[in-house]
Every structure is written in structure tokens, then in C-alpha cells.
Amino acid sequence: MTDFFDRFTSATIAGSGNQFFFSTENKKRMLGRIFYKISVEGTHDYSLLFTNVIDTTYADGSQSHADMRCGEWMLHGARVGVCDKADHSPDVELTTLTFGGESSKLVCVDDEFWSDPITLTFKKGQYLCFEAEYSGEMIPYHEETLLPCFIFEDGKWREGRKIPFPSMIGCDRPVSNRIAFFGDSITQGIGTDVDSYDHWCAVLSEMMDGDNAYWNLGLGYARAEDAALDGAWLKKAKKNDVVFLCLGTNDVFHVAVKERLISSLGKIVDLLISEGIKVILITLPPFDQHGNFIDIWRSANEFIKTTLSKKVETVFEVVPVLCGDEPWQAKYGPHPNAEGCERWAEALFEHLKNI
16 A cells, blocks of 8 residues: 555545445445545545455454455446535536546455545535445445445435445645544544534544644444554554554453453554554543453553553543543543543643643
């Protein structure tokens, strides 16, 4: 993916990674649309990046897990356009994307590919409409997406998520820093409304320097153990200058081994720092933990504050911002709602002023 990242950076703060997979029945062609709110104004060249591998473990990992290679499938065609709202049938002109000069793409196992550049102009708050026609077995997608998504069936559009998602909406523009938000569903934005862009990293990015590029690599059910594999998911994080890291909640509940979580967190930090990346580490938020989970959660946060804090740029203690009467109780919901995310972003922004 070197050539792509030499030129393109993220143009949206929406989370959009590979989490699960689907197959089209009897290799039937499907048509779908996804809407991304673009955070870059003006006229630029755009390219959409795709990867054919599952980034992180989904649910209990019995069906979909980190670094699972997907099968061969066909992208029969793809189009993009600019629109003012995420409407499943927008009155917008769509332009055909090409891939190496071709309007279709046979996607092979382990494929990483991107569209040829196309020039688009966006005003603040406008959307990129991505439309794709596709068929095949084991196509990666984002099951828990907060993006407006629609499938065309029986002559009408309906809500549906089984669409191949671009891993990045890439924009060719000069930036001061490439900044990634690397985490689980809380970073992705679960807990906030679909298409609201109220999640903490979206709010924070609005407060920060507009000359930066922001890439949301948060995925529901993601574990620190997934990132510690140093596979496809962490490879994306390594393409950035700064990484905000907030991981471990799913390890608490789904792995429930304190030593494994601590080891994974330490390995992730070491892997990122070895690439010259500045790491801003965030403690595990309160998630209404109970029983033995509280001890694992506390131990991980203590390790972050006493050991990993010596390696990273800074540690942001998010627990006091989000907790209720007890540190592990989630005042704004285990997945913080819009109010909780706003308080998180404001407190983190103030914290960053001091480093």
C-alpha cells in the first residue's frame, strides 16, 4: 500500500474497517450505497482504498477474526458523487471509478487495491456517495457501521449493510500530520446516533488543527490482542504520524486474562514507537465492569499509567470524565453517548494543550 499512502490521506472521521464478511446468494449481483461525510473542503483528487482481509475479531471470534483472509469476489462497478445529505436515492451525478483503467475489478485473496484518482469538490458538511455493484463469496464489510447504507432490491432502496466498505476515503492534499484514532467500538462511535458524527474522536478532530488528516480505525469488538498480532489492522495505524490508542475493553470481557491484556498493550505501544509514531495513550473507559472484570480493568489502567506512560507522548486518564459513583460505572453509558463523547473530547483537548 506504499504508493497509496505516499499520496493520499483520510478525508473523513467515519469508522469504516473490515469487521465481518458475507456472500451473495448464488453469486447474484448486489447494488449498494454508503454515505461518508467529508471533512475536507475544496477541490482535490480522491482515491478509495480497499483491503480483502478482516481487520479485527468480531463477537466471540468463532466466525470472523483478525487477519482472516477473505475469498475471491467481483467488483462489477463502482461510482461516486457529491451530495448534500445521506439520502438513499440522491439527485446527484455519479461518476464511474476505474481500477488500473478498468471499470471492474476481480478481487483476489489478500488483495489491497485502490481506485484511480478522481477530482471532486466538497463544501463543509457534504457527503461522498459511494455506489458499488458486487458479487461473490466471503466479501468483507462493516456490520456495526454508523454510516447510512442502502441496498437496492426488488426495485427499491432499503437499509442494508452488506456492501464492500472502502478502508479509506483518500484525499490528495498536503497535511501537517496524519492522525489515527485506534480503538474498539467506543472509538468507532457506537453509543452515538447513525450519521451524527458525535463520537469523541469526531468532536476532538473538529477542535484540532484543520491541516491534519484524521483516520478513524475504531472497530466494534476489536481487542488489543488483535492489534498485537502486528497484522493488517496495525499496518494501517503504522501509516500515521500520531496514534490515539484506546484499547482493551473487549479483552477484559472476552479474554479475561490480566497478563494477556497487559502484554498486548505493551506490545502495541512498542510496535508503534519502533516506527517513529507518537502515541497518545488513553486509559480503558468505565464500562460497567463487575466481579473479576473490575480487577482486570484496574490492572490494565495501572499498567498504562505507571509503565506505558514512560514510553508514550502522554497518557490521558478518561475515567474521571466518564465515571459515575464508582470508577468502573459508566455515567454516559458503556458506549458513551453524545454528551459523554463531548465531555471526553473537551477534556482531552485541554490535556493536549499541556504537552
